[in-house]
Amino acid sequence: QSALTQPPSASGSPGQSVTISCTGTSSDIGDYNYVSWYQQHPGKAPKLMISEVSQRPSGVPDRFSGSKSGNTASLTVSGLQAEDEADYYCSSYAGSNFYVFGTGTKVTVL
Amino acid sequence: QLQLQESGPGLVKPSETLSLTCTVSGGSISRSSYYWGWIRQPPGKGLEYIGTIYYSGSTYYNPSLKSRVTISVDTSKNQFSLKLSSVTAADTAVYYCARHVWFSHVDYWGQGTLVTVSS
Numbered sequence: 736q737s738a739l740t741q742p743p744s745a746s747g748s749p750g751q752s753v754t755i756s757c758t759g760t761s762s763d764i765g766d767y768n769y770v771s772w773y774q775q776h777p778g779k780a781p782k783l784m785i786s787e788v789s790q791r792p793s794g795v796p797d798r799f800s801g802s803k804s805g806n807t808a809s810l811t812v813s814g815l816q817a818e819d820e821a822d823y824y825c826s827s828y829a830g831s832n833f834y835v836f837g838t839g840t841k842v843t844v845l
Numbered sequence: 846q847l848q849l850q851e852s853g854p855g856l857v858k859p860s861e862t863l864s865l866t867c868t869v870s871g872g873s874i875s876r877s878s879y880y881w882g883w884i885r886q887p888p889g890k891g892l893e894y895i896g897t898i899y900y901s902g903s904t905y906y907n908p909s910l911k912s913r914v915t916i917s918v919d920t921s922k923n924q925f926s927l928k929l930s931s932v933t934a935a936d937t938a939v940y941y942c943a944r945h946v947w948f949s950h951v952d953y954w955g956q957g958t959l960v961t962v963s964s
Binding site for chain 2: 783833836
């Protein structure tokens, strides 16, 4: 089972929007609505930002949104702020009690 | 507030067994609908799912690690543990314990502990 594919980097100026893609297969993203997104600042544990494709946990700003089309999921951060600069990882259930993570995207706020 | 804390040696010799324990506080490990697992992250790299256990003892492992991994649970101590045998330098990573909402996502993470495999 290969890792989900994400772009290595993405960037935007404060106030702009950035969208990160996460490409899998028909055996993971394409087959299940169990895509989640995590934010990780340097030296810290990941933090859940989106679950089940588009559900935002309590406390996560509504600037963060998720979607899915076919085998590709996306995370959009609107109104970029300095504190959004971090690594972002997607994850998907892949059947047979197995999860797969994405390769990770470093978001830079210019 | 639920908290998870990893503990165990930070240095393991090649070919030996890595052993870590996760202590859960602020909630019961026996609560239904939640699973408990391990995820690792090599320095400068991405996240890798290791495996998960339910309080009843049912376990699920990453196929690529299955032959070397054992996850166990001790409900009396509100703890679960990871053993990874025959380690090599490739197993050097920050190891996180986590709570899984099964099929879906990880909603709580430990702070992570760096384990280095070196002689």
